[in-house]
Amino acid sequence: MYIMWFVNFFVSASITMIVPFLSLYIESLDSSYSNEFVQRWSGYVFGVTFLTAFLISPIWGRIGDRHGYKKILLINGIGIATSILLMGLVQTVYQLFALRLFMGLVTGFISTSMALISAQTEKATAGKTLGTMQMSNVAGGLFGPLMGGLMADSVGFIYTFFLTAAVIYVSAIVIIFGVKEQPIRSKEAKRVSYSRKDVIVHIFKQPLLVVTMLLTFITQVGNFSIQPLLALYIHDLHGPVNLAFYAGLAFSATGLGNLLFTRKWGDLGDRIGHDKVLLALLILSSILFIPQAMADSYVMLVIFRFLYGMALGGIIPCTTAYIRIKAPASMQGEVLGYNVSFRFLGNVVGPVIGGIVASHYGIPAVFYVTAVIFLFGALFLWGVRSHSKAKERSV
Incomplete structure (x- = not known):
């Protein structure tokens, strides 16, 4: 490793x-x-x-x-x-x-x-x-x-x-x-060969697996909706002096928070359940976008970008680990491939949404819209998770 x-x-x-x-x-x-x-x-x-x-x-x-x-x-x-x-x-x-x-x-x-x-x-x-x-x-x-x-x-x-x-x-x-x-030595891996149709059917038979992929998409939409606009936002807060450096520092603050906490979130997910950690991190991410929209100084923005990076650090490993648990060994690569596809789709859709919102309502509105998107993801996960648990209890 x-x-x-x-x-x-x-x-x-x-x-x-x-x-x-x-x-x-x-x-x-x-x-x-x-x-x-x-x-x-x-x-x-x-x-x-x-x-x-x-x-x-x-x-x-x-x-x-x-x-x-x-x-x-x-x-x-x-x-x-x-x-x-x-x-x-x-x-x-x-x-x-x-x-x-x-x-x-x-x-x-x-x-x-x-x-x-x-x-x-x-x-x-x-x-x-x-x-x-x-x-x-x-x-x-x-x-x-x-x-x-x-x-x-x-x-x-x-x-x-x-x-x-x-x-x-x-x-x-x-x-x-x-x-x-x-x-792979598991009996299931040796015994079963899955077609593409089998993989898709398996994904849709497990609502939490579908939600996990949608959360991957939502996460990337949230990340990339503001990234192309961040330098312009920092220009408004800090001015044009050394703009590239300060924009890079704001990007790095998010990455640093992510780097420091990603393993801790994964470890916590192993102990209490990845769906619980995902739910908490989605809500936390949603909350942390609001003060970024209200930032009245560059320092305030960087602080909350760092805190957002801490929350973001657990979303990707927890979604990947959940797929590892729910997908049979002989189809994990393809299921993870679909998950990565949703991630790349978010990379494309995010800047489009951010550009449209910013052009009509200003850059701070992008943070608010992204907060709503993350909150929607949390509510969606909570609803499907509650439904799945109720269904398991009734069996």
Whole structure:
């Protein structure tokens, strides 16, 4: 697991390294590109990866269930590295768009690694173990943009792409020699082979499993609804001085809170139940968005972004652990793939909702709308959970 922790960290960091300068790179490709063109295509280039990943993640999960997760990790790792390498050689934004689209097709690395660890983990400790793995993803996402910005300033855009690709190639080599996948030995895994229809039917037969995936979607909508607007909001609170630095600090505050508490929430879920922890964290997240909308200073905003990150840190490992418990071993990869698809869909829908709300009612309204979305998720989980328990008692 420790090898996968470090590999996940470097892959997560490498993928997010290019985010801070993506629009600047597009602008540098052709001096004739207008500001409107750059802004529009920055959105297209950013979003297409998540859109294709949303469609393809369950397929990678299904292939991993049948043929082994390690092979899929290698295919995805080499595919991501190659696409990033070629991004440093593009001449037009359309070529960059095509490579980002291809990257979405092979971007199942993180979800496959979680499925691999999940399949090798006892159910009783799934939350703690997956929480530990989630720490690597969060840490990579936290330090990736900072590393990417420093590298772009030091060696330029092109060599940043090359170095990023090299890191992921090395990660793939480490997987080849350092990761051993143990075959699933459960009787159920040997006895049953599930079709795609069987997997979907299994998901819909368990309402809490469906709700868990919807909560993954809601979480990402909440995260990404405000992210593209946060720098503008900080500009209103703090002014234009060192805006990029202070915006990055606010992003990092959320990531730091997430990093510090994700394993603790997973451990608590193992002891008292992941659905209970999820319910509490959704309500807490909803509450913590309200003071962000009412912030009258930059410091106040950062404090509540950090507290929100603490609550957010338990949602993803608890949803993943719940799937680990409820899904049979031989279909876990595909079920986790569907869960990741909902996550990527939230990455696409969130900025759209945030942009629409902000354009009509202002940026603070986005925080209020997101708070309502999280509260709706909590009420939905509570209702389905209560119904399921009542049904179990009546049997």
